[in-house]
Amino acid sequence: AQSQKSDRLAASSQADDRRQKVSGEGLLEPTMMTMAQGARETRTAATANSVTAAAGAAGDYLTNEEAYKMLRGANSGVKPELGHRLYRVVKRTVDIVAAGGALVLLFIPGVILSVVICIKSPGASPLYSQWRVGRVRKDGTFYLFKIYKFRSMVPNADQMLKDLQAQNEATGPMFKMKHDPRIIPGVGNFIRKHSIDELPQLINVFLGQMNLIGPRPGLPREVALYSEHDMKRLAVKPGCSGPWQVMGRSHLGFNEMVELDLHYIENRSLRQDLRLIFGTLKTMFSGEGAV
Numbered sequence: 001a002q003s004q005k006s007d008r009l010a011a012s013s014q015a016d017d018r019r020q021k022v023s024g025e026g027l028l029e030p031t032m033m034t035m036a037q038g039a040r041e042t043r044t045a046a047t048a049n050s051v052t053a054a055a056g057a058a059g060d061y062l063t064n065e066e067a068y069k070m071l072r073g074a075n076s077g078v079k080p081e082l083g084h085r086l087y088r089v090v091k092r093t094v095d096i097v098a099a100g101g102a103l104v105l106l107f108i109p110g111v112i113l114s115v116v117i118c119i120k121s122p123g124a125s126p127l128y129s130q131w132r133v134g135r136v137r138k139d140g141t142f143y144l145f146k147i148y149k150f151r152s153m154v155p156n157a158d159q160m161l162k163d164l165q166a167q168n169e170a171t172g173p174m175f176k177m178k179h180d181p182r183i184i185p186g187v188g189n190f191i192r193k194h195s196i197d198e199l200p201q202l203i204n205v206f207l208g209q210m211n212l213i214g215p216r217p218g219l220p221r222e223v224a225l226y227s228e229h230d231m232k233r234l235a236v237k238p239g240c241s242g243p244w245q246v247m248g249r250s251h252l253g254f255n256e257m258v259e260l261d262l263h264y265i266e267n268r269s270l271r272q273d274l275r276l277i278f279g280t281l282k283t284m285f286s287g288e289g290a291v
Contacts, residue, residue, distance in 0.1 A: 061165055062224060063162075064131055064158065064221050066221070067219070067220035067222075067223070067224040068144060071142040073141060073142075075140045075141050077140060077231055078136050078140060079136070079138075079235065080135050080137070080138060081236050082138075084268070087269065092211075095206075095211055098205075099202040099205040099206040102202050103202050106202075113150060113187075113191070113196070114126035117184070120188075121151065121155070123155070124154070126151055127148055127200060128148070128149045128150070128151040129147065129149075130146065130149065132144070132146070132238070133218050133219075133234060133238075134209055134217055135235065135236055135238070142234075144220065145204070147209075148204065149197045149201065150196065150197040151184070152183060152184060152187070152188040153184060154183075164180075164181075164182075170254065171253040171254045171255065172222075172253065172254025172255060173226065174254050174257075194285070195245070196284075201240045210240060211238070212241070212273070213240075213242055213273040213277060213280075214236055214237050214238050214239025214242050214264075215233045215236065215238055215264065215265070216238060216239065216241075216242055218233075218238075230258050232265070233262060233265070236265050241276065241280040242260075242261065242276065243260040243261065243263070243264045244257040245279075245280060246279035246280055246283055247260060249288070
């Protein structure tokens with residue numbers, strides 16, 4: 001009997017200890033914070049995965065407009081890289097000065113090219129805008145903006161894309177086709193080969209939507225199919241050019257592009273940006289790796 005009484009007293013003491021541990025002011029708050037943080041991370045991951053799941057459920061082909069609606073307001077599961085403050089300030093200053101100066105110098109050549117495009121593709125605007133995905137917002141939601149390009153394809157190029165999917169020569173969500181029938185004859189191939197069609201994106205750089213150097217901005221229909229790993233390339237501002245353009249362009253597959261971009265993000269510096277700027281100029285003149 002005495003032994004049973006001792007056991008009951010010990011059990012009661014252990015229960016009291018457990019109640020004190022749970023109700024203790026110093027212990028409960030960290031536990032609740034950890035649970036809340038875990039719930040937020042779970043919700044973020046679920047939202048990001050639901051975008052890809054919805055894109056997959058939409059079928060083999062997803063239009064840019066459909067993907068835009070999916071991504072708008074959705075969470076990517078990625079947080080923006082906002083460190084390296086001095087680097088970002090200097091980089092932004094260089095972007096403003098270089099983009100502003102280039103826009104002034106290229107204005108007259110741009111007008112001449114616009115006239116040529118209008119002649120080769122009557123009735124079409126020489127400038128073309130397209131939705132792209134930029135650096136994610138602070139809360140992880142997608143940031144979508146319109147980039148500007150010189151028109152290198154016929155006006156109904158986006159509508160023709162669905163019928164060309166079977167001839168896609170690229171891997172992953174990207175579309176590349178060596179002899180793309182949508183390209184405007186004569187002028188289209190030339191400006192694409194030398195990346196002249198990308199020059200109006202200097203406007204996006206000047207406005208702060210892009211950098212001169214960074215990962216290329218993906219189309220909404222491409223980003224909707226990104227894996228969790230691929231989404232990490234959205235942590236920094238996209239660029240007019242980047243490691244993919246300098247190190248192979250269309251000769252490289254989608255996965256190789258992602259790895260190059262993530263390596264750039266991890267090791268970004270002014271020295272690397274300068275090296276990529278010179279590499280871009282060399283690639284523009286040679287046209288190497290273009291499709």
